[in-house]
Amino acid sequence: MYDDILLPVAPGGEANDAIPHAASLAERYDATVHVLSAADTAVDTLAGPRTGVFSDRLAEAAEERVETVTAELEANGVEAVGSVVRGDPLEVIENAIDDGADIVVMPSHTRRGIRRLLLGSVTEKVVRVASVPVVTVPMADPEEAEKETGATDTDEDVSDATGGGDASDAQ
Secondary structure (H helix, E strand, O other): OOOEEEEEOOOOOOOOOHHHHHHHHHHHHOOEEEEEEEEOOOOOOOOOOOHHHHHHHHHHHHHHHHHHHHHHHHHOOOOEEEEEEEOOHHHHHHHHHHOOOOEEEEEEEOOOHHHHHHHOOHHHHHHHHOOOOEEEEEEOOHHHHHHHHOOOOOHHHHHHHOOOHHHHOOO
16 A cells, blocks of 8 residues: 655654654555655855855755664664755655655644744645645644753754754654
8 A cells, every 4th residue: 555655854853753653654564664854955045154054064964864764764674765855845745745655654743822823834734735645643842842851952943944843853
């Protein structure tokens, strides 16, 4: 039923509860998990001397994240391939679906109120436009987790700034 599972991950993201779900589906259907990170470098919209540095750092973070997730899946016996594509996360995910993904597995933050309205959600957009099933895995809002543990998460700023906070934390 599912041969190719798309697992978007955010550059700089850490925890992603969608990974075990993708692994479980891959094991059940003997499928390949395609780990994808969209490095939305915004080169076309940003100007200034630091744009290139920011773009390069974001792409490096995306590469590291894809390598980490791919290695984690392979260590659990799941066939996985990874890629990083520069561009708008929604467009990158749509293109990956068009290239043959049978199902998408991605996290969905449980943001509420004004934060949800202002930040939006790549996952919500993918659910609306995808031509294949999308499995969404709820994840706690980093601010809520911070309140509970007293820790801070600086990666959230990078993920949300790139539009990849939901796709891949994972994105």
